[in-house]
Amino acid sequence: MSKVSFNKPALTYQEQIEQLSNRGLVIDNVERAIHLLESISYYRLSGYWYPLLADKKAHIFKEDAHFNNAFEMYSFDRALRVMVIRELEKIEISIRSKMMYVLSHDYDPFWHADPKLFKSFPAYEKTLANLESEYSRSKEEFIVNFKNKYDNPLPPSWILLEISSFGTVSSLYSNLIPGRPKRQVANHFGLNDTVLQSWMHSIVYLRNMCAHHSRLWNNNLNISPVIPHKTSKPWLLNQDVSNKRTYFMLSILLYLLQTINPKNSFVKRFVALLEAYPNIDVKAMGFPGNWTKEDLWK
Secondary structure, eight states, X not given: OOOOOOOOOOOOHHHHHHHHHHTTOBOSOHHHHXXXXXXXXXXXXXXXXXXXXXETTTTEEOTTOBHHHHHHHHHHHHHXXXXXXXXXXXXXXXXXXXXXXXXXXXTOTTGGGOGGGBSOHHHHHHHHHHHHHHHHHOOOHHHHHHHHHOOOSSOOHHHHTTSSOHHHHHHHHHHBOSSHHHHHHHHHTTSOHHHHHHHHHHHHHHHHHHHTTOOOTTOOOSOOOOOOSXXXXXXXXXXXXXXXXXXXXXXXXXXXXXXXXXXXXXXXXXXXXXXXXXXXXXXXXXXOTXXXXXXXXO
């Protein structure tokens, strides 16, 4: 397929309203719609009125499609991302804490600086460069104090991993040589190391989506987390679900929270969010019809 040059003009807010109206979108309050276009942007909102289109090529809306329908989907998605970020923080801190403890005791406090403990040296070099960069840039008081007191090129893992991105932590774990310490970290969360490795990568992806305000609720994710065949804690009984949809990612969070925060209220808050936005179709998120019967989601 040959490419063409982009030649669409930038539209004023009023022209955007007229274009939407001409395509069949009902705009009950033009002044409010212009305010939302100004605050959020036409392009960001377009991802939420896409489900309202009858003809997606011609951008013609379904009969009785309202501007407010799209804004409600946007508002639901925003609230969902806030909920997810709150749980991701707990999960990321717990995984890195377990890694620090297990690997420092099984190897030594500076295990992250030993290339013999990693499968791929090129991958290790790249991760080490990230660690060194994060350490160099950090202005945290405990990092400054370490630099002033010790001559080590890097601090022990329980200091260094506190300032490292979870992407770097995930890369470290993924590249670790197979062995009891790597399995011990995964077993703490009721998983094998292959599944935890995959899920850590997925968590990095999910965090990036939320941090960059990307559409989450009905998105088809560009990752495929490993589907576990055996877990030591309750997992999804219905395996006939897509591992590229939001439902699967939320189930990953719920599974890990069984270890990290067993009395969490995520399901309760998620159900309350659905009740606040009754027009949201959970099937668009990959939820099966019997999701409320799953032990994981009760």
